[in-house]
Amino acid sequence: MFCAVREAQLPLVAGLLLCGSAAKLVQLFRTGVVGAGSGPVVLFPTRLRGPLAVAICVAEGGVGAGLIVTWGERGTQAPTFFLRLAASLLFIVATCALIELRASRPDVGCGCFGDFSTTPVSVRTIARSAILAIASLVTIRLPPLAVPKPSAVPELVMICVPELILLALLSPEIGEALIRLGYSEPCELHDVPVERTVSALRRSKQWRRNVALVSSDQPVDVWRELCWRYLVYPSGYADGQADAVFAVSLRQRPPTVRYALVNRVTGQPLQMPARAPGRWRGWTGGLPARASVASVAAPVQRTTGRGQPNLPFSSDL
Amino acid sequence: MLGARVGKACCDRCADATREFDGAAAARRRLLKAAVFRPGEEPAGRLRMSAPGSATAALQPQRVTLPGSDDQTPPGAPHAAAMPGPEPEADPVGAGWPDSALLPRAVCGTVLDVSPQVLVLDDGGVERRFALAADAVAWRGAALEPGALRAGDSAVVRLPPGSRNVADRMWANLGRVTGIITERKGNRLVVDEGATRDRQVVVIQPRVAGRIQVRFPTLEPGYLIDVIGVRREEELDGVVPATSQPTYPADKPPAAPLISRYSRTVISGSATWHEAHDEPPTLLGVCYPALDPQGRCAEDAASGSRRGYERLPYLAIGSVLQVTNECSGNACLLPVTGCGPMARLFNDRCVTCGTSPRGRIADLSLAAFVALGGELERGCFNATITVGA
Numbered sequence: 178m179f180c181a182v183r184e185a186q187l188p189l190v191a192g193l194l195l196c197g198s199a200a201k202l203v204q205l206f207r208t209g210v211v212g213a214g215s216g217p218v219v220l221f222p223t224r225l226r227g228p229l230a231v232a233i234c235v236a237e238g239g240v241g242a243g244l245i246v247t248w249g250e251r252g253t254q255a256p257t258f259f260l261r262l263a264a265s266l267l268f269i270v271a272t273c274a275l276i277e278l279r280a281s282r283p284d285v286g287c288g289c290f291g292d293f294s295t296t297p298v299s300v301r302t303i304a305r306s307a308i309l310a311i312a313s314l315v316t317i318r319l320p321p322l323a324v325p326k327p328s329a330v331p332e333l334v335m336i337c338v339p340e341l342i343l344l345a346l347l348s349p350e351i352g353e354a355l356i357r358l359g360y361s362e363p364c365e366l367h368d369v370p371v372e373r374t375v376s377a378l379r380r381s382k383q384w385r386r387n388v389a390l391v392s393s394d395q396p397v398d399v400w401r402e403l404c405w406r407y408l409v410y411p412s413g414y415a416d417g418q419a420d421a422v423f424a425v426s427l428r429q430r431p432p433t434v435r436y437a438l439v440n441r442v443t444g445q446p447l448q449m450p451a452r453a454p455g456r457w458r459g460w461t462g463g464l465p466a467r468a469s470v471a472s473v474a475a476p477v478q479r480t481t482g483r484g485q486p487n488l489p490f491s492s493d494l
Numbered sequence: 495m496l497g498a499r500v501g502k503a504c505c506d507r508c509a510d511a512t513r514e515f516d517g518a519a520a521a522r523r524r525l526l527k528a529a530v531f532r533p534g535e536e537p538a539g540r541l542r543m544s545a546p547g548s549a550t551a552a553l554q555p556q557r558v559t560l561p562g563s564d565d566q567t568p569p570g571a572p573h574a575a576a577m578p579g580p581e582p583e584a585d586p587v588g589a590g591w592p593d594s595a596l597l598p599r600a601v602c603g604t605v606l607d608v609s610p611q612v613l614v615l616d617d618g619g620v621e622r623r624f625a626l627a628a629d630a631v632a633w634r635g636a637a638l639e640p641g642a643l644r645a646g647d648s649a650v651v652r653l654p655p656g657s658r659n660v661a662d663r664m665w666a667n668l669g670r671v672t673g674i675i676t677e678r679k680g681n682r683l684v685v686d687e688g689a690t691r692d693r694q695v696v697v698i699q700p701r702v703a704g705r706i707q708v709r710f711p712t713l714e715p716g717y718l719i720d721v722i723g724v725r726r727e728e729e730l731d732g733v734v735p736a737t738s739q740p741t742y743p744a745d746k747p748p749a750a751p752l753i754s755r756y757s758r759t760v761i762s763g764s765a766t767w768h769e770a771h772d773e774p775p776t777l778l779g780v781c782y783p784a785l786d787p788q789g790r791c792a793e794d795a796a797s798g799s800r801r802g803y804e805r806l807p808y809l810a811i812g813s814v815l816q817v818t819n820e821c822s823g824n825a826c827l828l829p830v831t832g833c834g835p836m837a838r839l840f841n842d843r844c845v846t847c848g849t850s851p852r853g854r855i856a857d858l859s860l861a862a863f864v865a866l867g868g869e870l871e872r873g874c875f876n877a878t879i880t881v882g883a
Binding site (some may be wrong): 217222223283284292295297365366368369370373392398400401402403407409420422423424435436437441443444445448477 | 519521523524525526527529530531711712741750759786787788805806807808810811812813837843845849852881
């Protein structure tokens with residue numbers, strides 16, 4: 178049983194080394210720097226960080242690939258021993274470096290898997306590295322590995338699965354990876370063109386119901402907060418002293434639309450006029466039948482009137 | 495010869511942001527927003543200001559309740575939001591806004607005279623006298639006795655809560671440069687602070703070079719810098735590093751942590767301050783790093799990177815945030831008054847009290863930073879913002 182446990186460690190160690198190296202390479206190609214801001218390299222002077230990070234990436238990839246290449250008959254050759262020893266040293270040094278990193282730079286991630294390893298180094302990260310160091314050490318004197326017999330596969334699975342679960346529990350990167358896999362950008366972060374909002378507003382029944390209140394197809398003010406975009410249109414209601422305000426949700430399709438009629442000067446809500454068949458009672462203005470959506474991104478600038486409440490935006494309190 | 499770019503008009507690409515923040519327009523937007531939503535369905539409830547030490551309590555009622563559909567409204571029925579109704583709470587108007595009785599206040603001006611007990615300040619042509627508190631401290635590159643201030647110094651004076659004529663902290667000739675290094679010649683750096691601000695020249699004297707390079711080791715073009723120092727005419731003598739330098743070039747920020755699909759309305763990070771270049775020095779406001787790109791005020795950073803490190807929900811000029819200083823417990827509502835193109839490039843942490851999450855979430859005006867209990871020479875404080883307030 179113990180021999181089987183030892184044999185199971187080699188592919189695990191090799192696989193993790195290759196994953197770490199690949200993640201760092203992806204980071205290098207995407208940002209142009211590899212691990213210069215995370216991991217034990219931050220303990221070194223700036224000029225050495227880049228070369229050191231590249232060296233670690235190459236060493237991990239080289240040792241991981243070497244452990245797999247020396248599978249089978251080639252495992253009898255001398256480099257096998259040195260590769261397994263190198264893997265052990267790599268994890269022992271990494272464990273010590275992470276302990277030092279946690280003490281001196283508690284805000285820095287371990288950088289083990291590139292962009293995924295931004296969580297500050299914790300006891301879990303150190304424990305994972307220590308377990309991998311032990312796993313590497315027990316493989317040093319192993320005889321050459323061969324493809325397992327079918328009868329030994331269930332035993333290997335029983336060894337590998339719990340160990341992988343343990344490593345996953347010790348890996349803060351798993352949470353990050355799961356978030357990326359199931360990620361859907363919240364609407365608060367979604368860049369939505371104003372034109373699309375206006376088109377959605379024009380298609381809504383709230384717009385059609387209240388279009389007679391709007392005297393211009395150009396909004397005088399447009400702004401966005403979180404998942405709502407607000408559009409203010411001039412209205413001819415109340416002797417032209419009113420504005421129609423529409424709030425269009427950016428979350429749903431078709432979007433939720435809310436509206437109100439406000440006093441242009443005070444900004445206070447006005448009573449909506451009672452509706453007569455076909456037209457608004459007491460007022461015959463309205464928007465031309467085919468209002469253009471174009472140029473709504475440039476709302477008409479209008480000076481705000483006097484008498485509006487001002488907020489204490491100055492510290493002269 | 496290194497020189498600062500001058501004459502760049504503010505907000506060439508920011509039609510919404512005028513040279514002076516239009517408080518009336520912002521207040522109007524807030525009213526219109528409230529008119530659209532029924533009482534109790536506003537994107538955020540009215541917030542109360544928290545006294546020092548009660549920051550956590552202040553955050554309790556701020557969960558955003560997004561309005562539901564009004565599709566159930568019968569056709570032709572008066573819109574409920576259009577009818578004035580009683581407020582859900584009897585909050586006094588203005589609750590949550592900065593109050594000099596609860597928060598410190600900043601006054602800016604030129605020192606006319608100073609004695610061990612009294613400071614005389616020229617505040618926009620008005621002579622003002624402040625009694626100096628017994629433990630008053632001044633700063634001009636280093637901590638000083640208040641009596642060491644000189645006539646002609648440009649000073650920021652902090653008045654403790656409830657006091658209009660007592661000063662307990664003074665900063666003289668204070669300056670800060672936050673941006674991307676574009677040029678270096680010897681110990682002089684030209685720094686780009688964004689398209690809406692002039693380029694700045696920072697001088698790193700040999701006696702402070704070591705102190706600054708501990709936190710900002712790469713003083714080369716393309717890298718970020720954030721230095722606090724003493725203003726000498728058009729230049730800034732760097733004195734202390736404001737935070738730590740991100741390790742990446744400004745045009746290659748790392749991937750920001752992804753935000754879950756749930757709306758984030760309470761966000762933690764670091765809050766910094768900026769000099770009042772084109773805004774009134776006593777303005778209480780915040781430059782927000784994530785203005786709606788469609789609002790024509792989402793200035794691209796000089797690096798060309800529109801999206802920086804921190805991913806924040808989109809807001810607009812005039813939106814209101816509640817900003818809480820996690821170190822002092824002070825909290826108040828502040829309007830968004832500008833873009834924060836540089837703030838979004840930094841993924842640094844603030845360590846004023848504990849270690850903040852990465853990323854700058856608010857670039858406060860100088861007066862707002864002081865009102866929230868920040869120490870200007872420290873550069874930042876650990877902060878929480880609540881959006882949709």
